[in-house]
Amino acid sequence: MPVSFTVNGQATSLTLDPRVTLLDALREHMALTGSKKGCDHGQCGACTVMVNGQRINSCLTLAVMHEGDEVTTIEGLGSPENLHPMQAAFVKHDGFQCGYCTPGQICSSVAVLKEIEAGIPSHVTADLDQVAFSDAEVRERMSGNICRCAAYPNIVAAIRDVHDHA
Amino acid sequence: MEFTQAAGPNPLDAGRVVTKPIDRIDGPLKVSGRAPYAYEYHQDFPNAAYGFVLGSSVPKGRIASLDTKAAEAMPGVLLVLTHANTPKMSDEGEHNAPQLQGAEIKQYEQAVAFVVAETFEQARAAARAVKVTYTEAKGAYDLAAVQDKGEPVKSAPDSTVGDFDKAFSAAPVTVDVTYTTPDQSHAMMEPHASVAKWDGDKLTVYTANQMIHWAHDGIAGTLGIPKTKVRVQSAYVGGGFGSKLFIYSDPILAAVAAQKLGRPVKVALTRPQIFNHTNHRPATIQRIRLGAGPDGRITAMGHDTVSGNQEGGEVENAADQTKLLYAGENRLIRTRLSELDLPKGGAMRAPGEAVGLLALECAMDELAEKTGVDPVELRIRNDIQYDPEKGPSRSFSSRHLVECLRTGAERFGWSKRAAKPGTVRDGQWLVGMGVASGFRGNLVMPSGARVKLDREGVVTVETQMTDIGTGSYTILGQVAAEMMGLPIEKVRVKLGDSDFPLSSGSGGSWGANSASAGVFAACEALRDAVAQKAGFNTKDVTFADGNVASGGRSRSLAEVAGPDGVTVEAKAEFGDLTKKFAQASFAGHFCEVGVDAHTGEIRVRRMLSVCSAGRIINPKTSRNQCLGGMTMGIGAALMEEQVVDERFGGFINHDLAEYVVPVHADIPDLDVVFLDETDDKSSWIKAKGVGELGICGVGAAVANAVYNATGIRIRDYPLTLDKLLPRLPTA
Numbered sequence: 010m011p012v013s014f015t016v017n018g019q020a021t022s023l024t025l026d027p028r029v030t031l032l033d034a035l036r037e038h039m040a041l042t043g044s045k046k047g048c049d050h051g052q053c054g055a056c057t058v059m060v061n062g063q064r065i066n067s068c069l070t071l072a073v074m075h076e077g078d079e080v081t082t083i084e085g086l087g088s089p090e091n092l093h094p095m096q097a098a099f100v101k102h103d104g105f106q107c108g109y110c111t112p113g114q115i116c117s118s119v120a121v122l123k124e125i126e127a128g129i130p131s132h133v134t135a136d137l138d139q140v141a142f143s144d145a146e147v148r149e150r151m152s153g154n155i156c157r158c159a160a161y162p163n164i165v166a167a168i169r170d171v172h173d174h175a
Numbered sequence: 176m177e178f179t180q181a182a183g184p185n186p187l188d189a190g191r192v193v194t195k196p197i198d199r200i201d202g203p204l205k206v207s208g209r210a211p212y213a214y215e216y217h218q219d220f221p222n223a224a225y226g227f228v229l230g231s232s233v234p235k236g237r238i239a240s241l242d243t244k245a246a247e248a249m250p251g252v253l254l255v256l257t258h259a260n261t262p263k264m265s266d267e268g269e270h271n272a273p274q275l276q277g278a279e280i281k282q283y284e285q286a287v288a289f290v291v292a293e294t295f296e297q298a299r300a301a302a303r304a305v306k307v308t309y310t311e312a313k314g315a316y317d318l319a320a321v322q323d324k325g326e327p328v329k330s331a332p333d334s335t336v337g338d339f340d341k342a343f344s345a346a347p348v349t350v351d352v353t354y355t356t357p358d359q360s361h362a363m364m365e366p367h368a369s370v371a372k373w374d375g376d377k378l379t380v381y382t383a384n385q386m387i388h389w390a391h392d393g394i395a396g397t398l399g400i401p402k403t404k405v406r407v408q409s410a411y412v413g414g415g416f417g418s419k420l421f422i423y424s425d426p427i428l429a430a431v432a433a434q435k436l437g438r439p440v441k442v443a444l445t446r447p448q449i450f451n452h453t454n455h456r457p458a459t460i461q462r463i464r465l466g467a468g469p470d471g472r473i474t475a476m477g478h479d480t481v482s483g484n485q486e487g488g489e490v491e492n493a494a495d496q497t498k499l500l501y502a503g504e505n506r507l508i509r510t511r512l513s514e515l516d517l518p519k520g521g522a523m524r525a526p527g528e529a530v531g532l533l534a535l536e537c538a539m540d541e542l543a544e545k546t547g548v549d550p551v552e553l554r555i556r557n558d559i560q561y562d563p564e565k566g567p568s569r570s571f572s573s574r575h576l577v578e579c580l581r582t583g584a585e586r587f588g589w590s591k592r593a594a595k596p597g598t599v600r601d602g603q604w605l606v607g608m609g610v611a612s613g614f615r616g617n618l619v620m621p622s623g624a625r626v627k628l629d630r631e632g633v634v635t636v637e638t639q640m641t642d643i644g645t646g647s648y649t650i651l652g653q654v655a656a657e658m659m660g661l662p663i664e665k666v667r668v669k670l671g672d673s674d675f676p677l678s679s680g681s682g683g684s685w686g687a688n689s690a691s692a693g694v695f696a697a698c699e700a701l702r703d704a705v706a707q708k709a710g711f712n713t714k715d716v717t718f719a720d721g722n723v724a725s726g727g728r729s730r731s732l733a734e735v736a737g738p739d740g741v742t743v744e745a746k747a748e749f750g751d752l753t754k755k756f757a758q759a760s761f762a763g764h765f766c767e768v769g770v771d772a773h774t775g776e777i778r779v780r781r782m783l784s785v786c787s788a789g790r791i792i793n794p795k796t797s798r799n800q801c802l803g804g805m806t807m808g809i810g811a812a813l814m815e816e817q818v819v820d821e822r823f824g825g826f827i828n829h830d831l832a833e834y835v836v837p838v839h840a841d842i843p844d845l846d847v848v849f850l851d852e853t854d855d856k857s858s859w860i861k862a863k864g865v866g867e868l869g870i871c872g873v874g875a876a877v878a879n880a881v882y883n884a885t886g887i888r889i890r891d892y893p894l895t896l897d898k899l900l901p902r903l904p905t906a
């Protein structure tokens with residue numbers, strides 16, 4: 010099936026088997042391997058990308074469902090020579106070890122800050138009209154991104170740093 | 176270069192680059208998604224076909240019939256491998272992993288077919304169309320049912336000192352308790368994956384692996400081809416924790432299929448396959464018997480442990496730390512292995528200690544309560560500075576357990592702990608504190624490296640060593656920079672390639688110290704070679720600021736290197752210092768939990784680990800390793816369990832939703848302190864391992880905190896709320 014969408018600002022047209030997930034379209038058909046496959050079941054968050062500004066598990070959605078969508082992957086956030094502030098904060102705070110969950114953590118982190126700013130409440134929000142940044146909010150909202158290396162405290166520190174200096 | 180006596184002063188002591196919290200040099204690649212993992216080398220393996228492993232749906236028996244016709248007829252299918260058309264393989268080498276060699280089934284999810292197609296989706300669909308029937312055989316899957324059939328094992332000999340039975344029965348205070356720990360899974364985030372291609376008779380495999388030379392041996396050995404014809408690469412590894420010490424079906428089947436098709440083949444195990452197809456940490460049943468005086472001094476130390484494995488498998492040596500951790504003149508420590516038909520057990524982060532301490536350190540807590548001695552004080556009272564089995568002639572190379580415990584108690588506010596359990600309340604939460612000692616034996620492995628100085632004054636380190644998140648890239652760079660008088664920016668590190676000199680690899684916490692020793696040895700040789708080339712007396716030279724200097728003369732490294740550069744290779748080998756001295760790293764772990772008085776939910780509120788592990792090459796990456804260990808320890812205490820399903824002879828909760836590991840919301844800010852020390856008997860680096868120390872003992876500190884909070888002692892890990900609920904106080 011043909012499908013066209015924009016990835017990291019570049020218009021892309023592909024012809025894909027309808028069974029191809031958005032994740033595999035990126036990884037196997039566009040060689041954008043920054044988005045990782047940890048489980049292929051929506052259970053780990055390693056495949057997190059932004060579609061039209063919202064984070065999603067790209068393994069849980071078929072590529073052909075994204076006609077006209079705007080996809081941003083870890084490669085679109087920054088490059089080794091020109092890191093996004095969140096990527097730089099992950100390096101500074103050592104918010105990773107093996108690096109396999111990291112692109113997903115970073116995409117989620119960027120989206121989480123926007124969600125908090127937009128006043129979207131979470132399970133730990135006490136007053137639904139008063140959504141504010143806190144470590145507890147970050148931990149709750151980041152819990153769909155597993156890091157088995159468990160750099161969790163460093164990831165929270167990186168997100169806090171970006172939030173404080175935004 | 177052999178390490179045979181305690182290290183004297185050396186260039187690393189300057190601590191200019193080594194011991195500094197330098198950011199990971201592989202960081203920018205990883206955070207930008209540019210670091211390639213095994214499955215991701217599109218350019219090096221153009222036109223790769225996709226493989227999919229079909230696993231057995233029975234644990235034991237034989238394949239009765241296997242029909243691949245429908246699968247072969249499906250779109251895009253290029254090849255279906257089964258035992259009918261797979262070449263003969265060898266199982267002779269220690270690291271061999273033969274696949275599809277016959278109809279016999281020994282493990283649930285054992286590969287029974289390998290389907291290769293143009294696309295992943297086609298391969299996956301066709302694998303489901305392979306029809307297999309089995310004749311099932313009866314197997315043993317319940318450790319408790321076979322625990323009495325345990326046999327002694329060579330790798331963990333009994334330790335018998337004095338007269339345990341007599342001392343135990345005469346002891347004024349005794350503890351006799353049995354703890355159980357479940358099967359656990361590594362659950363590293365990158366699935367096992369490989370891609371293989373042939374150029375003539377030369378095979379190249381990129382595979383997710385911790386130990387290049389074992390994978391190299393295993394792949395060449397299994398396929399029966401010379402190692403010189405095989406190249407194995409693993410530059411970036413998405414975690415391992417022991418799982419990737421070994422090879423499984425992926426590199427072998429990819430290689431066979433790639434040869435048959437004359438085209439590269441890639442394959443990743445699916446997440447659900449991993450839990451049963453690969454290995455896991457085996458469950459244990461551990462009986463601890465402690466006899467002590469009223470003052471808490473141990474007179475009888477008994478630890479019996481049993482675990483299960485397939486025939487020829489390893490034991491979970493959960494009693495090993497008990498041989499060295501505490502004093503006691505009379506000792507009886509025994510490790511047994513029973514045969515089970517579950518998936519094969521293997522090493523997972525701190526095999527032995529990680530679960531051994533879950534039992535021993537809770538039993539110590541029970542002894543503290545019975546004697547009325549504070550748990551921190553009890554451990555200090557039973558500290559011993561030599562191997563209690565061998566006597567004072569075998570002292571510890573360095574042992575600062577007491578300092579870890581005292582520093583930790585002070586920093587954590589241990590004095591505020593209420594000795595009587597179940598007495599501290601914070602709203603709905605019952606609050607308690609727990610402590611445990613951490614212990615991990617220090618292992619060393621021979622390790623080599625090649626170092627090149629080029630005309631830009633840049634040093635490049637090449638070694639088979641892997642970085643599985645452990646920070647190898649960075650710390651090996653730091654060692655080279657320190658040795659050569661360069662800033663870290665002037666050092667490049669290349670890892671994970673069998674064309675490089677053989678290294679220790681990443682396992683057993685031996686990597687940082689051993690591989691660094693290899694780089695140290697190579698840099699010593701490079702210093703000599705450079706000094707000579709510069710025309711200096713090799714004994715009296717200094718390397719600083721990119722220059723080599725001697726007797727008032729100084730030349731830049733770039734200039735000395737010249738157009739040809741200087742390349743040397745060396746290997747660190749280890750004499751018998753690990754035999755002469757007991758060597759281990761130590762920790763004091765402190766934990767505060769809150770237990771919901773109504774629901775039994777357990778929350779870790781605070782945790783501190785004070786660690787003593789020799790020289791800390793990079794406090795930033797080392798701390799991160801400890802965070803990881805502590806978190807996995809919390810997982811072991813509170814949630815991780817592979818549930819055996821006896822109907823299928825495997826683990827039923829085989830994915831990341833059902834095998835529960837800690838997530839962000841479970842983990843508060845964790846505190847890690849390293850004692851300032853060096854261990855001159857570990858290597859020239861004077862460092863010991865930290866990758867596993869963090870997990871060793873931590874779970875017991877959590878469990879002891881739960882007891883302190885509630886007065887409920889659970890001896891069956893993990894401490895899930897269903898075990899707490901019926902016993903919670905009704906107030």
Ligand code: FES
Binds near residue numbers: 049054056066
């Ligand atoms: S790969 Fe998508 S959530 Fe795990």
Ligand code: FES
Binds near residue numbers: 105160644
């Ligand atoms: S960095 Fe390894 S899983 Fe997060």
